[in-house]
Amino acid sequence: MATESFLKEIGGKSIVEQIVDNVTNAIINGELKPGDKIPTENELCASMGVGRNSVREAIKILEAYGVLTIKRAEGTFVKQGFDSKMLYPVLYGIILQKDSANQIVELRKVIDVGILQLAMDKLDLDSLHKAEQAMKELEQKISAVNVDANAIFAADTAFHMVLVAITQNALLEGICYYVDQITKKSRLKAIEKFLEDKATEQFLFMHREMLRVLKEKDRTKINVVVENHYQYWEKVTG
Template identity: 40%
Template sequence: MDKNYLAPIASKSMVDIVVSRLTEAIISGELKPGDQIPVESELVRKFGVGRNTVREAVRILVAYGVLTIRRAEGTYVCDGFSPKVLNPMVYSIILRSGSSFNELIGLREVVENGIMQMLLEKRISEEQWKVLYQKYEKLRGYLMEDPPDFQKIADADIEFHDELARSTENAAIMIVHSNIVELTKASRLKTIETVIQKGDRQYLIDTHKNLLDKLAGTNMEELYQAINDSYFYWRGVYKDQ
């Protein structure tokens, strides 16, 4: 019996529909991670579309990290979560105008609040605490240097937040977080420059230490407030753009 996703399709937006059909098949489990998809000639016949349409749809899904082509073997569903899957989300946010800054701030808040809630509920292991404090001390050390190296501080800040995401032990969350970091990298650097030029390095030291202190506790509201406090200058950078 023919699989549902291989039913013939209408002529409009054929490439997009082929992409959607294959994606839906993966989501529903008709195609599983590691499965080989039907060969090009079968997709052409089942979908009732041209070879170029199938090739373009496959090319898009390969670019998104959903499919992978193994030479002399065929095309397979990727076995694992690829960072490329979220690239379209990144580009759509970059290309939006007007309200996109507020939307990005909201997105970062939701994701980072979620990360902290997960960590508070699961409780961080002794080894994870050790690594987090190492990242914090590295950041604090760079902040104490004179003259300060803005880029080194920004990179250390990202390492600290990456480690928080990594501590969730959830690959999907780590990848979503890495995309948010990519979107906010320039504004984070600008924020650090602004804070230091205002003579408020202690703010960066205190807010990061406060995150760890609240994470060691049990009060989620206090942890949310610590996250919110850490955005004070960052929000200002976006308002000035």
């Protein structure tokens, strides 16, 4: 590939950041498409007037983010399809900012509203059966003789991931998976609070309501159900 016109210098940033930004912008603008081979190291060096080490560092960063993939003896290519690693920078930004716990709860609410809306459009008998089965498994964990908060958390996560899977949206699945991972500590605390307050029936009711709204495709109740669903989680993060 010839020297690329999309490689423009950007002031105020390190050389590595400039290279990362330029390749990223080229993908956003459609100058580089999924599956395309990017310019060689020599071409990037010549276009930017930078050293090979800077180019290699930028490529490593983009590979770590799941944007590029390196094929030995072939070159470096733009990734085809979604890679969950693409979410890392966003999630780190969420985790590290002030008051992140409360903001994550708010984020999850917004996501769940969208999930239910989209899931209603794509719901079929098979996916409904899977959601109902996930609900039964959650009920079993709650009613176990030796109630275990970790087991409940796992079943709760599985229930929500079944709902996400109904949307058939890989990006949503990736976001929810990582939100589940980074919120495990506070969600376990919320589950322990339910157990301490002997409010397990309320815990199950909130999940049944989410399932009922989905099954009946009652869009008017989505916001209320989602708002109620996270009331205990809000208490322990507030």
